[in-house]
Amino acid sequence: MFIDKLKIIYRFFRHQRTIRALKESAPEITQAKLVDDLKKIGLESGDIVLVHSSLKRIGYVVGGAKTVIDALIDAISPDGTLVIPTYHMSPNGMYGTCMQKGYVFDPKTSDTFLGFIPSTFLKYPGIERSIHPTHSVSAIGKHAKYITEAHHTASSTFGVDSPWDRIVKLNGKGLGIGVSLAPIPLYHMLEDFHPDDFPLPVKRKETYYLDCLDHDGNRIKVAVNPHDPKVAVTRIDKEENGFIREYFWTEFQNAGIITVGKIGDATSWLTSTPDFYNHLEKLMKRGTTIYSTPDQLNNLPNA
Secondary structure, three states: OHHHHHHHHHHHHHHHHHHHHHHHHOOEEOHHHHHHHHHHHOOOOOOEEEEEEOHHHHOEEOOHHHHHHHHHHHHHOOOOEEEEEOOOOOOOHHHHHHHOOOOEEOOOOOOOOOOHHHHHHHOOOOOEEOOOOOOOEEEEEOOHHHHHOOHHHOOOOOOOOOHHHHHHHOOOEEEEEOOOOOOOOHHHHHHHHOOOOOOOOOEOOOOEEEEEEOOOOOEEEEEEOOEOOOHHHHOOOOOOOHHHHHHHHHHHHHOOOEEEEEEOOEEEEEEEHHHHHHHHHHHHHOOOOOOOOHHHHHOOOOO
């Protein structure tokens, strides 16, 4: 936990350096500008939107992360729902968290390692946060409670009644601000919904029961089936695997499933989560997944 705190402090000072550099070289980006950009890319009043983001790629935002959150809420108001991943886990991922002695997730106090927008969202008044030891998400708006309330009792981390399952059922949207398609949890939803049909085994066989506090402070156990770190070496979110990120970007753009635009200075994308998930199923049936190697992609039928 001491190492985790050092990393948070390091990220803070690195962020302050970035802000100073942006102030000196970049034009100011206001909340009104962000709202306009969000509407241009396709966000609408009443939308349910799952957001992955990079604050530094947006440029110099007046008011920082809070301004971005305010703009997102403004763009989908009234009756919209904003959902932001607020994961909290060991630096060694799901399996490392399962191996960590004394680990306890508290939805009220456990921070997130996902950046300044998610961290700021955790301090936002009125949010709902799901109870999950590694993949907690937070939400605000009309459907916030429904999306987050059953995560700790869901069939699996990403399966039936997980936040992602409920977002898809509500015809929600996915938005990436200054990020690639790598962070989308719908990939893992596919693994949990099709464990027998998925082209390779990605989960460890063991189930671990990790301690969490519920919203009343009671200690409960939540089941986790972690990914196997040995299988994840070619996964889309690994820095060295740019080939699969490029492949998925081209695939989903050519299929008309992502809309690409600018939010501030950040190249961004918007998608329908049901359409994205359905296309993932089609790719899986032909053997293409976020774990595919370059050789596998080069030898696809009709590729």
